[in-house]
Amino acid sequence: MGKPYRPKDHYFQKAKQEGLRARSAFKVDEILKRFPTSVKKGAAVLDLGAAPGGFLQILADAVGMHGRVVGVDIVAIRPFSQKWVSTAVLDVLADDFDAKLTAMYDGPYDAVISDMAPKTSGIKGTDEARSLRLAGKALEVAAARGKPGGTFVAKVFMGGDFEAFRDEVRQHFEEVKIVRPEATRGASMEVYVVGLRRRAPAAAS
Numbered sequence: 001m002g003k004p005y006r007p008k009d010h011y012f013q014k015a016k017q018e019g020l021r022a023r024s025a026f027k028v029d030e031i032l033k034r035f036p037t038s039v040k041k042g043a044a045v046l047d048l049g050a051a052p053g054g055f056l057q058i059l060a061d062a063v064g065m066h067g068r069v070v071g072v073d074i075v076a077i078r079p080f081s082q083k084w085v086s087t088a089v090l091d092v093l094a095d096d097f098d099a100k101l102t103a104m105y106d107g108p109y110d111a112v113i114s115d116m117a118p119k120t121s122g123i124k125g126t127d128e129a130r131s132l133r134l135a136g137k138a139l140e141v142a143a144a145r146g147k148p149g150g151t152f153v154a155k156v157f158m159g160g161d162f163e164a165f166r167d168e169v170r171q172h173f174e175e176v177k178i179v180r181p182e183a184t185r186g187a188s189m190e191v192y193v194v195g196l197r198r199r200a201p202a203a204a205s
């Protein structure tokens with residue numbers, strides 16, 4: 001049986017002690033440590049579903065002052081003092097998303113990361129489908145704006161068309177890993193699909 005869901009667990013307390021905006025910061029930290037070449041100093045990174053900004057804190061440090069981090073969410077993100085981090089309220093599924101993102105920073109990005117999660121309905125199939133829709137949009141963005149050799153990370157609820165999504169990521173990235181970080185809550189069905197070394201567009205099939 002999985003670990004029980006405890007809202008104020010070890011990672012919640014640890015995040016508070018370390019001044020992190022969300023416990024999820026530990027998830028991206030673990031992913032970056034596992035794949036150290038995925039986000040380097042000076043990199044440009046797009047963080048989709050970035051509020052309240054836990055991932056952004058880790059990413060801002062990972063890329064440093066010569067890098068660029070863009071974070072968007074449907075919910076406002078408290079501004080960052082680091083000049084290389086910019087945020088905006090954007091809905092990735094809105095018709096004007098691509099134009100608004102281009103206006104913020106035209107890319108290309110070394111890494112496109114999505115921690116987006118839908119509002120859950122409690123109906124498993126519906127929640128899985130909504131999660132995959134968001135991850136699918138993130139992949140579309142990575143395919144359009146990611147640099148060859150770059151990285152993709154997207155949170156997905158397991159189930160439904162998960163395998164078809166993983167296969168789609170394989171078409172664009174040389175290596176695909178499925179990661180369930182330590183900080184993931186016990187009962188959660190979420191995993192991160194990590195795509196490494198984006199294929200050059202002409203080579204993607």
Ligand SMILES: C[S@@+](CC[C@H](N)C(=O)[O-])C[C@H]1O[C@@H](n2cnc3c(N)ncnc32)[C@H](O)[C@@H]1O
Pocket residue numbers: 021022024025048049050051052053054055056072073074075090091092093115116117118119134
């Ligand atoms: C788990 S939270 C992200 C936590 C974040 N990674 C952090 O470390 O602070 C998931 C986020 O996805 C966002 N989200 C859901 N649907 C979205 C959409 N259509 N466009 C942009 N963001 C979306 C939610 O508003 C929510 O803030």
